[in-house]
Amino acid sequence: MGFGPSISAPTITGTQVVYPARLVAAWAVLTVAGLVLERVIRRLQYWIVRVTGTHTFGWYSFLHSDHQDGLRETETYTVAELKDRLDWERTWWRRSTRRGVRAVVIAPVVEELTFRGGPYLLAVTLGGAHLPLLVAGSVLWAFLHTRNPRRYRRGTLPVFVSGLLSLYLWLVGLWWLAILVHAGNNLVATAVDVGKEWWRRWQHSFSPGEEYTVTVDDQCPQPDRDGLYRASTPADETLHVADVEPGETTRVRVATTVGFHGYAYPITESEQETD
Incomplete structure (x- = not known):
């Protein structure tokens, strides 16, 4: 019934x-x-x-x-891979709709x-x-x-x-x-x-595409197991950055977040002028 x-x-x-x-x-x-x-x-x-x-x-x-x-199956991240990941993040809504x-x-x-x-x-x-x-x-x-x-x-x-x-x-x-x-x-x-x-x-502090001026940590072993360097923003937030040197200050762009960590890559002067 x-x-x-x-x-x-x-x-x-x-x-x-x-x-x-x-x-x-x-x-x-x-x-x-x-x-x-x-x-x-x-x-x-x-x-x-x-x-x-x-x-x-x-x-x-x-x-x-x-x-x-993680982002990929291998152990390290390169600048090119993080740039590809940023492109992937930017088209996420379009892909999700399709x-x-x-x-x-x-x-x-x-x-x-x-x-x-x-x-x-x-x-x-x-x-x-x-x-x-x-x-x-x-x-x-x-x-x-x-x-x-x-x-x-x-x-x-x-x-x-x-x-x-x-x-x-x-x-x-x-x-x-x-x-x-x-x-x-x-x-x-x-x-x-x-x-x-x-x-x-x-849910994180960092969003893909955001840019920060960071100082790379020179007090701990660098790089980490993923080939990234720990760096701090002026607000004392931590980013993991590819292809930088401990102790230097550089401008970086966030590619993605994994867990509670932001992954970023350095921006060249030519990229900054283009943007």
Whole structure:
């Protein structure tokens, strides 16, 4: 029995009574279940690696990388790399918008029509087997998420669980609503991802592109393990700068922040005149 107000929604074969409150509740439960399941699986992988001391399936490198927070995989930063990072920071909103359009508009339509619409049409052609074919398509769709770039990679089972509502909607003929649910999932994930990145970028004293006159520290071992030199602004804030000499005073431009540290590079006279 449904709860809350109902609406009559068009389906592939006619119309059906839909309870929006029930759908929202199901979406929330499955989303939370997928996230919890992913966390449980991750913890189980940690435990297996620690107990056995082996990482036959490559779990060790995958888990280890989750705790890395740097600009690149090598140990040192050059001026050219920090300049590239500044260009990357300046186009962040543009890239985020493009990625959001792909995730919220294009991906739900293409993925639903391919991985659930295709099996549905095959089932109609065969005259049955809707559930097995839709489940097979959903499993394939979930598995492909394990091939995403590492930052967006998720396990097959958690993704499959979070997509059960879309699978059900295809079974009852509400294909357009399945696309909307998929788009809603991606919208929430994109909003959280952008929100976290925005918070990381703007919670610090330094913003990419800002310029400071700094004095390089000559009292501690230089450079550090990243090939950068510690320098202080007139307000006694610390920046990590590439290609400078201890004790000198120079004008620098912030490229990015990592954790609570600002990373910068020196500005040449020609660059200052151009700016």
